[in-house]
Amino acid sequence: MKLTVDGRETDLPAVWWHSEQKIVQLIDQTKLPFQCSIHSCKTYLDVVDAIKTMKIRGAPSIGAAAAYGLAQAINEFWGKDDYLSNIQSAYDQLLSSRPTAVDLKNGLDYVREIWTDSAKEAIVYAQKFASRISMQGKKIGEVGKSLIKENMNILTHCHTGALALVDYGSAIAPLIASWKEGVRFHVYVDETRPRMQGRLTSWELRQYGVNHTVICDSASGHLMATGKVDLVILGADRVTRNGDVANKIGTHNLAVIAKYYSIPFYSAFPDTTFDINSESGADIRIEKRDPQEIYEVRGISTISKEQTSIQAYQDNTHCYNPAFDVTPAELLTGYITPHGILSKQQLIQKYMN
Amino acid sequence: MKLTVDGRETDLPAVWWHSEQKIVQLIDQTKLPFQCSIHSCKTYLDVVDAIKTMKIRGAPSIGAAAAYGLAQAINEFWGKDDYLSNIQSAYDQLLSSRPTAVDLKNGLDYVREIWTDSAKEAIVYAQKFASRISMQGKKIGEVGKSLIKENMNILTHCHTGALALVDYGSAIAPLIASWKEGVRFHVYVDETRPRMQGRLTSWELRQYGVNHTVICDSASGHLMATGKVDLVILGADRVTRNGDVANKIGTHNLAVIAKYYSIPFYSAFPDTTFDINSESGADIRIEKRDPQEIYEVRGISTISKEQTSIQAYQDNTHCYNPAFDVTPAELLTGYITPHGILSKQQLIQKYMN
Numbered sequence: 001m002k003l004t005v006d007g008r009e010t011d012l013p014a015v016w017w018h019s020e021q022k023i024v025q026l027i028d029q030t031k032l033p034f035q036c037s038i039h040s041c042k043t044y045l046d047v048v049d050a051i052k053t054m055k056i057r058g059a060p061s062i063g064a065a066a067a068y069g070l071a072q073a074i075n076e077f078w079g080k081d082d083y084l085s086n087i088q089s090a091y092d093q094l095l096s097s098r099p100t101a102v103d104l105k106n107g108l109d110y111v112r113e114i115w116t117d118s119a120k121e122a123i124v125y126a127q128k129f130a131s132r133i134s135m136q137g138k139k140i141g142e143v144g145k146s147l148i149k150e151n152m153n154i155l156t157h158c159h160t161g162a163l164a165l166v167d168y169g170s171a172i173a174p175l176i177a178s179w180k181e182g183v184r185f186h187v188y189v190d191e192t193r194p195r196m197q198g199r200l201t202s203w204e205l206r207q208y209g210v211n212h213t214v215i216c217d218s219a220s221g222h223l224m225a226t227g228k229v230d231l232v233i234l235g236a237d238r239v240t241r242n243g244d245v246a247n248k249i250g251t252h253n254l255a256v257i258a259k260y261y262s263i264p265f266y267s268a269f270p271d272t273t274f275d276i277n278s279e280s281g282a283d284i285r286i287e288k289r290d291p292q293e294i295y296e297v298r299g300i301s302t303i304s305k306e307q308t309s310i311q312a313y314q315d316n317t318h319c320y321n322p323a324f325d326v327t328p329a330e331l332l333t334g335y336i337t338p339h340g341i342l343s344k345q346q347l348i349q350k351y352m353n
Numbered sequence: 354m355k356l357t358v359d360g361r362e363t364d365l366p367a368v369w370w371h372s373e374q375k376i377v378q379l380i381d382q383t384k385l386p387f388q389c390s391i392h393s394c395k396t397y398l399d400v401v402d403a404i405k406t407m408k409i410r411g412a413p414s415i416g417a418a419a420a421y422g423l424a425q426a427i428n429e430f431w432g433k434d435d436y437l438s439n440i441q442s443a444y445d446q447l448l449s450s451r452p453t454a455v456d457l458k459n460g461l462d463y464v465r466e467i468w469t470d471s472a473k474e475a476i477v478y479a480q481k482f483a484s485r486i487s488m489q490g491k492k493i494g495e496v497g498k499s500l501i502k503e504n505m506n507i508l509t510h511c512h513t514g515a516l517a518l519v520d521y522g523s524a525i526a527p528l529i530a531s532w533k534e535g536v537r538f539h540v541y542v543d544e545t546r547p548r549m550q551g552r553l554t555s556w557e558l559r560q561y562g563v564n565h566t567v568i569c570d571s572a573s574g575h576l577m578a579t580g581k582v583d584l585v586i587l588g589a590d591r592v593t594r595n596g597d598v599a600n601k602i603g604t605h606n607l608a609v610i611a612k613y614y615s616i617p618f619y620s621a622f623p624d625t626t627f628d629i630n631s632e633s634g635a636d637i638r639i640e641k642r643d644p645q646e647i648y649e650v651r652g653i654s655t656i657s658k659e660q661t662s663i664q665a666y667q668d669n670t671h672c673y674n675p676a677f678d679v680t681p682a683e684l685l686t687g688y689i690t691p692h693g694i695l696s697k698q699q700l701i702q703k704y705m706n
Contacts, residue, residue: 033666033667033670034667188673190571191546191647192571193544193546193569193570193571194569196665199665199666199667199670202666202667202670203667206667212671213671213672213673214647214666214670214671214672214673215672215673215674216546216547216570216602216603216647216674217546217569217570217571217603218543218545218546218570218571218602218603218606219602219603219673219674219675219678220606221603221604221605221606221607221608221609221678222602222605222639222675222678222679225605225678225679249569249571249572249575250569250570250571250572250574251574252574252575252578253571253573253574253606253610254574255574256574256609256610256613257606257609257610259613260609260612260613286575294544294567294569296655297650297652297663297665298663298665299650299663299664299665299666300663300664301661301663301664302649302661302662302663302664303661308654308655308656308663309655309663310650310651310652310653310654310655310661310662310663311652311653311654311655312549312552312650312651312652313386313552313555313567313652314386314387314552314555314556314559317552317555317567318565318566318567319566319567319568320541320566320567320568320572321568321569321572322572322575325572325574325575325578326575326578
């Protein structure tokens, strides 16, 4: 992705291997959108820490970071005594650095295949794993851009960009691909409380100069009712066998309102998001996250201009914080995948065969 | 309303006349929900300042404060030289203390009727004006409580409480009236970005011990889809002749989703909210407020515990901040008014005759 680090414009993925310095580097997402800086991981333990502290986030990006971290450990311990027990320990520590994401295990297992064969190849494997993710995003961009027309107003929710998918992103990818080809449109970016991932989306769109406006999550109904939204594109956290989509809380709201006003509504995602083991959205347990995410808002002090956070609620206010919701397949117009824009029937046919 | 000031439980409206000290007093809303304190206005100029700085807010409460402020000015200048020019100046300053609300002018004009007759009567008039507002809220509470059943889950949006309507409130009034009678239920309180009026609703419900949970505005779809909401009640800023309801941004979202899931959806409001001069929602110009409201979030510093605010977005992030939206009459189940729970036809019949 295009970005500016220390005043210099450059092009970097969310995480990568610095081959001269033999370190893992990543864009520190905890400082965004206020500051764009590169974080260096000198050993795999730094990678564990970067994942734990959410310097890197977004399930696919975490998977890539873990793959790089394990490759780094393999190189660190290669040829030494207790090589196997050391890299097994690295594997375990990386695996437990975040609780849920399946991508994390996928990334580690991909590199594990080679870990007794070649230290150098381990790096190549990690790079292949990361590249496969970003290529899926690139494909989604190419596929999805046919939906984007001149002068459209497009609404998106949460953050589905390069930071989360190593590069390119999912729902963001068609927007940037179209913009690069000279199509001019405007994006409404949902703030996406509680964690305000809209800030990251806004930051990524800004890198490419894409026209966009941040709105509060509750403004979408007004915009759709008054003809200000032509298309809704967002990502997915999990897509089940019947085409139901689990995604960031608020997706369901947008889907119902878009349906009411007959506005096309698409979910974009890479192959790994399709969950062959889940029959329908009813199988998905919605993650209830810490109410602290609602309580505490991060930003820049209006006095000191330093990054800080405030408590936005009274002590002991009872908050409920479901992280995701499930949108039933019948509310979706289609699915933007690396294999094309698919109807529900096509989606099932593609992934179930 | 029930509240605790300096550790002492008491019962106070949003604004009142302290007859011994001859001052206007009010609950300082800029410090809520973190601190509950009484602000004293020694002269009408202090009232002007309190309205300007939003120590008192909510159109009907502002109207009452202005009425008290003018009565206070009448008493200050009564019998002095230039009495008339002084109170005219007081009237003008109070009128321009906030730009829009019609209640402000109504309050001032109500007291103006008596301003050359009797200084003492001016106070009585202001009290009558304030009392009329709070009695409408009380009536809404009595009328609306028939909708509230044991074990219900009720969703509300924005702040529609005693702080804004001198006492009792609109959509909140039926909840508190039912709770006082021993009906036990649970309220989901929408955070209501950008200004987070959900904090005030939570604070008011807390005074009565009403079970409630704050949610992000985007969580309502998930809750409605999973059967967690039995009833939606919220207020109104303006109701037009065809029954369309202008209310806090996000109301439209809730109305569409409630309709989709066949959940009863009511708007509660006093007589002054019905606008006989507006044909339909299409006549209402939606107020676009300062994006600063999205940018800046007020709360308590997590370090110093002092009230402060943070900038939540990068500099120059383009934000769009419509304050209200319009919900078409066909999305409403009914209207909770001081005259009963009315259908659209009954509403029109009641207010248009």
